[in-house]
Amino acid sequence: MRMSLRTLGIAATSAALLTLGITPAVAEDGHIYVKVHTYPSGGDSGGSSYADLNFTAARSVTYNKWVINDTCPGDGFRVIARARAQLRSGAYANGAWHEDDGTCESEPWGPYSGRELNTSGDIMRAGIQVCVDLGDRLKCESEFRDNPHTR
Template sequence: MRFATRALGVAVGSAALLAVGLTPAVAEDGHVYVRVLTYPSGGTSGGESDADLNFTAARSVTYNNWTINDTCPGDGYRVIARARALLSNGNYANGTWHEDDGTCESDDWGPYSGRELNTSANIVKAGVQVCVDLGAELKCNTTFRDNPHT
């Protein structure tokens, strides 16, 4: 009887961990969010971008509900973002740059859906790169999700 009670306790505990999501990381489609700040000393100026990723194959990912936002207070710099993927050969594949071409008070770029990134090599992980265009250089940050097909 002790064994049965202990086994039941382990089963219940395991089910509880699964219910709250304390499981090993599993690659899956889903949401990505990334933010970059203009000034490292603080403040909220910069930009952010987010999208829902749908990995359709080992070499293809679709971006849905994708937005880019220039965050306030206004710093006078434009915010750009692009789709970005790490490939199995160690190289990166990049989509076209998109811009929130207004001020921080303007509407976001997007949301856009059905934007695809197709590559000639397997995609290990894909995500969004957002940058503040400082003129002489870009200040960027990137967030990725693993591809469940690779």
């Protein structure tokens, strides 16, 4: 079978871009996962949150299949999470706090879909912030994905 030079060139270029990790802008949509440990030594105590992000515009992102979970072994602290976005200005926009209001043995919060975070400024990246509420302070971790609409 003969392959034209043009076809061969397109195939080689596509393979090179994939090898370098360069993919279409829609690749920024997708799954995000974040975990916070209660104790500095790590272990499984703490909480986690994950969702599928869908960037719908420069100022809007939708969270689908969003779950917040208090992880075992139980540490006696509640786990909270919120949608979070870094704007072009460098400031952060935050959604409302949600919580896994039970213990690590309870059902997690979610999954919920169609939760939107809409802002008045361009969202450069969006994600989830999950925290263990230690009473006198929050111990938090965050993960983000880039918004393809603000490149």
